[in-house]
Amino acid sequence: MNTRFRNSVRYWRTPLLPGADMVTAEYLDHEFAPHWHDAYTIPVIEAGAEMYDYRGSLHVAETGTVPVINPGELHTGSRATEDGWRYRVGYVPVDFVQRLADDIAGRPQPLPWFPAETIRDPDLARRVLRAHRLLEAGGDPRGGHPPGGDPRGGDPLAAEAALIDAISTLIVRHASTDPQPARLAADNPRIETMKARLTADLAEPLTLTELAQAVDLSAFHAARLFTRATGLAPHAWRNQVRLQRALGPLRAGVSVAEVAAASGFTDQSHFTRHFRRMFGVPPGRWQSP
Known part of the structure; x- marks a missing residue:
């Protein structure tokens, strides 16, 4: 039987990823107006399906997919089915992703750029989901945890390792480089x-x-x-x-x-x-x- 989601969202932050905003949410009928973020938007769809307009095409991200949005790129978001969707999102700072790409290659790299198509990689989705859950559970080196997180706290070492594992896997498997801008038009x-x-x-x-x-x-x-x-x-x-x-x-x-x-x-x-x-x-x- 399908689960009908409700409009429920919580923003939280973690000291293990400074400058990032994290979201744990489910939506029934919320519609995001066209907008952009200065960070990489890295979601994982836990259940249901989201529809979004991005780079001139309409996309559907179903359960177990990772619909990445590059920084500064206009997009929307709404339900793809009448039941809505549940997901987790990390708005990951550009400099974190850039440094990680440099570390992976062992030398400076162009800015990583991800495809417009929804990423359908079940293993990657599991890694992203695990990292998000561990961070939310309270991977705080000061011993605290976000409101609504696991009151038992968490292991910051495991949480940070999972974070690096998830984002590095995303880069290695799916990143290209930031496309060069087209020749400037006269206007x-x-x-x-x-x-x-x-x-x-x-x-x-x-x-x-x-x-x-x-x-x-x-x-x-x-x-x-x-x-x-x-x-x-x-x-x-x-x-x-x-x-x-x-x-x-x-x-x-x-x-x-x-x-x-x-x-x-x-x-x-x-x-x-x-x-x-x-x-x-x-x-x-x-x-x-």
Whole structure:
């Protein structure tokens, strides 16, 4: 009999992987808006199936698969069946993956890059799942464990070994190198100028007309050019940057209201709504794993 999942998510962190965010979740009907992460998104589907739009194609990740998303790449997420899905995700910092790739090769390597297709490698899925569970169980060298983790604590030596085993296996079996950027189109300088204008002061009110004037285009043509290049309208792209930059202050304990104001959102509820659509949980719950 199929299990019908519910919307339940917990964010947590581990000192064994500094700078990473970890997720243990199940979703029935949550839909992630198009977004990106600055880290590698490395999930394992424990049950059910997730559907996601990535690199221009719709993919389905079923139980026992590892649908990796490369850093900075736009994607979505929703249920692939009416029952939803359950998964574990690690948002693994780029520098950790890069250092591990260098260590494996014994010399500096290009940035590892993973295929757009869902990775169907049962052995890898078992390794990723084991690492995630051991880290969640409390592999904390200070002797603690995350709320909701195994109250018996855990073995940090085993947890870290499992982590390195899982990510190194992923790299060795499935990584290529970061593809070289295509030859810059004539309008690329305009796109970069608009990005710089959008991010110069995230709290500054900015109209589309003002943005277009910075690149000597009409509002219509500026919006069309930017959306075609990035996959998001200028205001949506700017909100993604705001959300990414909000993570650091939230981790540092700054209040949600202060972060919302500093990030340029009109109010806390506006910030919370966008944050939940991207991360699947309100910022207050994300802040206190």
